[in-house]
Amino acid sequence: MAALPAEGADGAGGDVGARVADGAADAVRRAPAGPSMPIAQLAVVDPSQPIVLDRVSRWYGNVVAVNDISFSLGAGITGLLGPNGAGKSTLLHLLAGLLRPSAGRVLIGGRPAWREPSIYREIGLVPEREAVHAFLTGRAFVELAARLQGLADPVAAAARTIATVDMAGAADRAVGTYSKGMRQRIKIAAALVHEPPILLLDEPFNGMDPRQRLHMMDLLRSMATRGRTILFSSHILEEVERLADGILVIYAGRLAAAGDFREIRRLMTDRPHTFRVRSSDDRRLASAFMAEPAVFGSELRDERLTVRVSEFSGFTRIVARVARDAGVRLFEVAPTDDSLESVFEYLVTRRAGGRR
Amino acid sequence: MSAGRRDERRPAQLNLVDVMVTIGAVTARGLLGRRRTILIGLFAAAPVLLGLLIRLGGTRPGALSPSLEGLIVSSVLPLVALVFGTAALGSELDDGTAVHILTKPIPRWAIVVPKLAVAGSLTALLVFPATILTGLLIGGTGARQIGLTFAFAIAVLIGSFVYGAIFVALSAATSRGLVIGLAYSLLWEGLLSGALKGTQLFSVREYVKGMASTLAPQGSVTSVVGSFGFLLALIAIVVVSLIAAMRLSRYEIRAAE
Missing domain, CATH: 3.30.70.100 (Alpha-Beta Plaits)
Incomplete structure (x- = not known):
């Protein structure tokens, strides 16, 4: 059996954010055909990490969107890579407490994510859908987020975050007039306004031009170096390669590979x-x-x-x-x-x- | 990270009143900015226009109470409330903007309460004056007629909040709040509760009539529930709000992945 691309498979993988316990990897490896296969080992994950998925599945009727996935994530940037429909959004929604896991546990900072609004102090979520209250100005939208977070000075917090995403110039226009990339950035500003230790982004670079993309990558990198846990999804290999320290590959609801990017790149080409x-x-x-x-x-x-x-x-x-x-x-x-x-x-x- | 910055973002003790006012203001702006709101305003004006036509025609029908019941209580009130109630929460859940509100460290009932309040208030804002104008135009300015008109207006005002709560709860519970709400107002409120005696305890229309009959001059409105209408309306608001909050706290994003 070939070497697993999990943690430690590559000598340079020490700073990898994604960590799949050996047991979890084993479980995935041994469950080839369908959910009916017995899974020999319980997945072991590090429960002290900010993000923990413990054998999580989510199904809609007969359709399995997320299939027995286990991992835990710490500080750093992790890319969630997979084709459209692989279950990336479902996974992020499970992490954000917007979906109930059909099986398994999702923990944010040690607390179950489902039906626990207090996790939103620790999470910033940037959803994939562009929808933002179109009649609000960008500034009002970010201030709304700051107020609902109960920040002491929402106006100042919003102004600072808007500057961080380079939107100060357009902040007083209605969001309805924004381009796709601008909406994306104002959504990121709203998600960052309370400086959450965990940031979840669903396809964050969609609609951004190359310059905005670079700027956003720099921003995410600098946040990661300050100890934040960042998980972003993408179906574009190059985005993940340029930005992520660690990588989770998801396909058809399963965790296909996890670990260091170079290792996975080698697997993909070899x-x-x-x-x-x-x-x-x-x-x-x-x-x-x-x-x-x-x-x-x-x-x-x-x-x-x-x-x-x-x-x-x-x-x-x-x-x-x-x-x-x-x-x-x-x-x-x-x-x-x-x-x-x-x-x-x-x-x-x-x-x-x-x-x- | 500077000290000032820490302070500015300090996770303050969340003031839920502020939070609810903020959510209510955004909800109200969203509702008022929609084209549908103008249409529903015109709809609420329809009984007034009808009253005006009757006035201009020179005839004055004697029975004010059935006119207000038919024109306002069983048609304009539920439909205006349906539009505002389902839009207050349902349209935000549908288009995805609700996610920005839901992913905040606030209990879900604190999201539901301002939605209910705004939906009920906007409904009342349209239907209350419509009731008074319609009543005055059809009934004229006799003391008894004015008393009856205002009795209906106040009952409709309270009814706005009952209906608003029901439709907000419906859109928290199902993605087809508008359709189910329409079916409910037409079938349950419109047909069944008129035909079947036992269902009247569970009919908002009946509560409104009960409240109106209590406030109106003796014998001008017939009602099964009578002054119990107030109590039943209050119970309905509380129960339905609780259901809405429970449903929203178990809300699962309707993903189309």
Whole structure:
């Protein structure tokens, strides 16, 4: 069984925010097909961390949105990566006490998140939906949050947070006139106004232009260095790679991988790949590939050559040499299954016991 | 982090009165800024216009009480309350803006109370003057008629808060508050409670009539519940508010993931 990408799998993973207990990882690994599989071990998580999920599931009728997920998070930035519909929002809503877990425990600062409004002193939530009371000015919206948090000086607190997200210039306009990126920033200001130790952000970079994105990443980083626990969701690999210390990969409601980004990046690129190749002589190239240990098989059908290889980088190193040695000119080498979707699927099935 | 900053963000002892005033103000602004509010204002003006037409036509129908019952108590009052009551909480839950209010360290009843108060107040603000104008136009300015008109107006004022509470609770309990609320006002309040004697103890329309009959000159309004209408209205407000607060504290976001 391949090494788990959990904590400590990589030597440089010491400052990783995401931590999956070995037991939890085991549970995920041993439960391949469906919820009916017995889970051999209880997940062990560190209950002293600010965010704790202990074997949490959430289902809607027969649909399982979150499936037996355990992890605990401490200070630092953790990226929650997964395709749309993977259960990211459900997970964040569970953490924010806006959904009742169907099974398991969600703890914020040691207290159950469900039906416990006092957790909102410690949480700032930036929901994915843009909806903000459109008739309020940005400033009034942030001051509303400050008042409902019971801050001693809501006006000053709001002004400071608005400056932090670089919205001072537009703060006195109605939110209804804002662009997507501006709404996103004013929502972040409202979530930050009480300086919560935990910040949950659902797809926070949606609609931001590159400059705003960089600014927001700097802001989140500086908050993380001051000891905050930050969890943000994204379906974009590069966002997570640039910002997160630790990463949780979620696919089809399951925790597919957790830990250090580089480890997961390696897993993603070193998985078996299929390439489509066009060349001056596909037939000769196909037989030349067969002699290579990195190639599982090559197939010529309908004048199209597809090559199955054991790992991405190994193949890309040899393909040019093989073609040259065979005296064949390459026109195109394209991976056929490089969608993020297939990457996630691979990670899940790999953890489910290498069924591929 | 400077000392001043700490102080400014100090988690002060939460003043729930301030919180409720803040939520109420935002709710009221949201409701008043909607186009639907103008439409519902026109709707509330309809009985007044009708009274005006009757006046201009020169006829004066003798029976003021059935007119006010039909025009105000069983149509304008529940429908105006339905629009404000479901919009006060339901539309915020639907469009997602409620999340910004819900994710604050305040008990959920402190969110429900200002919503109820605003929904009831706005309903009363429209229906109370509509009742008085309609009553004066149809009934004229005889002492008995004025007494009857004001009796209905005060009963309708209290009824606004009962209906407001019911519709706020409905939208906390279900995502189809408007539809279910409409069905409730038409079927339960409109048809059943008129036809079946036993259901009258659970009909807001009956409470309003009871309160009006208590306040009005002797014998001008017939009611089953009579002066118990006040007590029943009060009980209804309290019970329904409690249900609304309980439902909101178990509120689960209606995610479309």
